[in-house]
Amino acid sequence: MFKNDKISKIINGKRVIVKKPELLAPAGNLEKLKVAVHYGADAVFIGGQEYGLRSNADNFTLEEMAEGVRFASKYGAKIYVTTNIYAHNENIPGLEEYLQGLQEAGVHGIIVADPLIIETARRVAPKLEVHLSTQQSLTNWKAVQFWKEEGLERVVLARETSAEEIREIKEKVDIEIETFIHGAMCIAYSGRCVLSNHMTARDSNRGGCCQSCRWDYDLYKLEGDKEIPLFDENDDPFAMSPKDLNLIQSIPKMIELGIDSLKIEGRMKSIHYVATVVSVYRKVIDAYCADPDNFVIKKEWLDELDKCANRDTAPAFFEGVPGYKEQMFGVHSKKTTYDFVGLVLDYDKETKMVTLQQRNFFKPGDRVEFFGPEIENFTQVIEKIWDEDGNELDAARHPLQIVRFKVDREVFPYNMMRKGH
């Protein structure tokens, strides 16, 4: 593999990576933001009430953003706000105030596609870094050069760019590069799909996409006036649903390429998902940077990622143009193998009692697994469970109920408890 001496140094006879990429995680609300930061994200991207895609995700008010910024800064983490719609005329009023509000909330940067928003931000909120969104579908170095000359700090490349293309872009243009490493993705070039506009009158480039690409269709061919089906009776219908992106195996290569920010997609995902994915990539990045020449991917990391996956995953364009195996036909999702059942609030070392917030059904006798940044994963069988007032429970069945029970090893606030099924 290509080794980049610009980002590494020999320390005590051993090569180490001194330029670690940023690990950038999604958060749909304040709780997810805190979890992402706590589990090791260097930066978090969030959505505001306006101007971002995903109009149906939980979005942040300006006050929540300010709180998120305060929380993140304790960890030295940054907050970016997605402001990446392609605006219509009617979206212009209010934009200046909104961007000023983001600046006042202390966010570090915005992720933008529309030149309207780029230039308005420069004018009214100059402290905000401006990152070009993947919605611009940037696929070549010369286009990247254009945006560099426009003064942008960072560009997010199109998901269609390959490792070799990124290498060339990095070599030719001195600008920060952000690329996606994990999560759902468009099967179209981003910004170039208006299926939802046509099928449901929802504007995909303003956050209204209803994922029409994931529906089933039948493929026909017109011969004269005759419509010939291009499938047999037992064939699965035509589909263009992509497997979710998963580049865990490519992280070493991405680090060596000097990519500045590695981005996980999924502002709509649960805290369990965010925690799991962030902590795995945190471990991979740290392990590689500490000792790149002896690095191997551990099976437990791959298994861990699998525990929160609800779709099959594949590496997509980074490793070459994806074929049919990187798409899903007939099925659209798979069952997750684990449920997130509890969030640790507190632990008493003397009594070995955990205080935990219930997130899904569990009961005495269940084998559960604990994980978190401070601990190695471990499993144990739950014995007696009590509620806050000390009453013994036959099960923890009430959402968000506070319960107590014995856990043999030490756990920490924000650690999570999951259960296989």
Place this chain on the structure above:
Amino acid sequence: MKKPELLVTPTSVAHIEELAQAGANAVLIGEQRYGLRLAGEFGREQIVEAMNVARKHGVKVYVAMNALFHNDKVDELSDYVRFLAEQEVDAIVFGDPAVLMTVREVAPHMKLHWNTETTATNWYACNYWGRKGAKRAVLAREINMEEIIEIKRHAEVEIEVQVHGMTCMFQSKRSLIGNYFEYQGKVMEIEKKKYEKGMFLYDKERDNKYPIFEDENGTHIMSPNDICIIDELEEMIDAEIDSFKIDGILHEPSYITEVTKKYRLAIDLCAEDREKYRQVKGDLLAEIEAIQPAHRPLDTGFFFKETVY
């Protein structure tokens, strides 16, 4: 009253001749190596011939370079731009800023039309690309009449609007038809089959048929209906929109020519004899309806439709 240019996409050099006689003022041509979703394939030789025909008839020629380029094609852009400049084509249509950068370097006087299709949705963005060097912005088809008029009111560049034909809903870099055949196990047939014409996706729920095809730029899925607003031109002519485009992709040349004739008449009447236009516009619409292929219903696109988000 100022008349908009009537811009049409020809299928061949010979077709340009026909379109000129039918009343087209300009044509959009190019090859799939650089341009997206063209009605015909015009290599360099055909561009030379097209220029001859067009000049004879006083028709302008615009060449499409609006593909999304990957690194592998960046180096050859300058050669193509130089060639187009030598032929003195009237404008280059671009979406990718790499083309803009190349034109600045090798043919700074070449006119540029900004056309990313889906993302030209507000007047500020149009003027932004104007400041970067574009003379014209081609508007997204997903905005409505009011938005178009407002863009024109604020625009410092020419504004082009598609008034007729199919539009693109989706472009993927992936070989989606080929992948489907491969998934079905029809491996031997893929190479020849995936580029065949006439394929469509059937959407049972909406009873819609979406044309789909593959080329060098990936997989393209097109709208189920053809836009036709031949009877709704008044507002845009009054607003002095600069160019009306008829996109003939996936239609027969004779159909495109007929449609061009009717829009020629409609534009002339609407600009010169408003009363007469109002009398005949319904007939013009009916005449186009009569020549529509069976699987291509007409509609008014997003001109009168609100989208939410």
